Amino acid sequence: MNNETASRRYPFVIYIMTGIRKLHMAPFSSEKCKGLDGEYMLFAVMDGAAEVKIGSRSFGLIRESLIVAEPGQAALCSTQANSLSLYFVTFKAFRVSDTAAWRYESPEAFPCIGALTCVPFSQCVDLLETIEQHSPDDNDLMRFYNHVRFEELIRLVLQQNTRATPALNLRDSVKSSIDYISDHYADQMTVSQLASDANVFQWQYTRIFKELTGQFPLEFINKLRIDHAKQLLLKTEDRIHEIAQHVGFNNEFYFNRRFKKMEGIAPGRYRHHHRGKIRIVSLLMEDILLTLGVTPIVQWSHAGWGRQEYLRLDTVPAFDVLQNSFEPLATFNPDLIIARRSDYEYRTNQYEQCKRFVQTEIITHDDEDWYSTLRTVANRLGRIDQAELAIQQYETKAAKARSRLTRSITNRTYAFLRISAECISVDQTYTKPFLWGDLGIVPHPMVQELTCEAGRKGVTWEWLQELEADYIFFAFDKWHEQEAGSERRQVTHPLWQTIPAVRNRHAFEVDFMTWMNHGYLANSKKIDDVLNRLVN
Structure with missing residues (x-):
């Protein structure tokens, strides 16, 4: 077999990831990104909106945007009224040859540059999330696994983008039109007129507009007008019809209808709520409210787990969420109920009952993404600065803690055990994003091999005896059918003392409700717990 035939058994070009960062940008902020010599840059947007300037080109960044930039370029991401969450990845291209060592390839080695497509985008995000989580791994096999994941991501991108490239002149024309709309939102305008002014067919204009902004033209215009109307409602004493005309609505009835559809509340009530002291119920999101300086009128409580004691809401009435109906919440006279998506999905009937007597809104972010949840609630309550x-x-505190831990406990591993009367389970859902993601303490390989579901079902004493994690954090789960306090019998079992970390006095009890929560107050308390036990 000759060399030419043999070379066809592997790709001529291979792509190696050199770095990955998860970025969270606040409204009205900017972030410079630049790869090292020969590095491509990849931006994958999970949430929010911004603009990125790469060289002489500008791109709109919206949710599910994917952009690749050539080596040697600098990128400037700038947000306006929205925050932005994205992954920033750098990688290099190498040519594989039988006769020569690998070498950096020219920019043309990666055929897809600019705004790209990756469908389903959730698959792209899943890969990036796993890659980012495992990027600190020092084990060669784990690094290889991460390389395979990155090559899978590149395969998805190349497969969907090697046949077509957007027409730059058309996108630039629509981009200029968007800039014009942002400056003249109160003027009367139609989509056909805007497309004509941009010298683009209307169907092309609408499609490219949606790609750049995530919205259709009229949705974009109405949102601009409503956002400015919200500011005027809070900052002026102008009448509703005067504000409507000022932002571009000729008809007050239509303005009211659009405003309520977008904000879930009429303009007059919006002004009243945000200027006065709003009475809010947000069960299991009290951490978020307190961070924003808002005290809830009632607090989450659970017959098995109790209250969130770490919040110190001793004078706030408790509401047991295990009851069949949430209608008794009406007796607290709330102005607004805010619920998490996960809690709503679990208690749909109860929250649907609430909608009969009070405005009820659902936050769609994942529970562990407390940054996005905090910003969403803050935007709703007009408290962006506090968020x-x-x-x-928090980021300053976490960075300092991570630095101290790096100096003190390098290459140490952990496991988090959730101890109930029936079993001992391994938690990753609540604790891994914090301990590994924020503080850089790596889960023991035996923990990493467990799926979240397998860990929740519980592990055996034999498994625990083989667990050689340097540190164990554990919390007592009091929700069970046995007598009160029986969960603590697990740590008096003779085999508990045979677990290596327990034997070495490196097993630490922590508060269950603090560690089974995500939020500024909970995570700050967790940092204190970790430092007090591992460093101080």
């Missing part, structure tokens, strides 16, 4: 300050303070 950004809290996030900045």
Whole structure:
């Protein structure tokens, strides 16, 4: 077999990831990104909106945007009224040859540059999330697994984008039109007129507009007008019809209808709620409210787990969420109920009952993504500054803690055990994003091999005896059918003392409700717990 035939058994070009970061940008902020010599840059947007300038080109960044930039380029991401969450990845291209060592390839080695497609985008995000989680791994096999994941991501991108490239001149024309709309939102305009002014067919204009902004033209215009109307409602004493005309609505009835559809509340009530002291119920999101300086009128409680004691809401009435109906919440006279998506999905009937007597809104972010949840609630309550300050303070505290831990416990591993009367389970859902993601403490390989579902079902004493994690954090789960306190019998079992970390006195009890929560207050308390036990 000759070399030419043999070379066809592997690709001529291979792509190697050199770096990955998960970025969270606050509204009205900017972030410079640049690869090293020969590095491509990839941007994958999970949520929010912004603009990125790469060289002489500008791209709109919206949810599910994917952009690749050539080596040697600098990128500047800038947000306006929206925050932005994205992955920033750098990678290099190498040519594989029988006769020569691998070498950096020219920019043309990666055929897809600019705004790209990756469908389903959730698959792209899943790959990036796993890659980012495992990027600190030092084990060669784990690094190889991560390389395979990255090559799978590249395969998805190449497969969907090698046949077509957007027409730059058309996108630039629509981009200029968007800039014009942003400056003249109060003027009367139609889509056909805007397309004509941009010298683009209307169907092309609408499609490219949606690609750049995530919205159709009229949706974009109406949102601009409503956003400015919200500011005027809070900052002026102008009448509703005057504000409607000022932002571009000739008809007050239509303005009211659009405003309520977008904000879930009429303009007059919006002004009243945000200027006065709003009475809010947000069960299991009290951490978020308190971070924003809002005290809930009632707090989450659970017959098995109790209250969130770490919040110190001793004077706030408790509401047991295990009851069949949430209609008794009406007796607290709330103005607004805010619920998490996961809690709503679990208690749909109860929250649907609430909609009969009060405005009820659902936050769609995942529970562990407390940054996005905090920003969403802050935007709803007009407290963006408090949210950004809290996030900045938390990131500073976490960075300092991570630095101290790096100096003190390098290459140490952990496991988190959730101990109930029936079993001992391994938690990753609530604790892994914090311990590994924020503080850089790596889960023991035996923990990493467990799926979240398998860990929840419980592990055997034999498994625990083989667990050689340097540290064990554990919390007692009091929700079970046995007598009160029986969960603590697990740590008096003779085999508990045979677990290596327990034997070495490196097993630490922590508060269950604090560690089974996500939020500024909970995570700040967790940092204190970790430092007090591992460093101080």
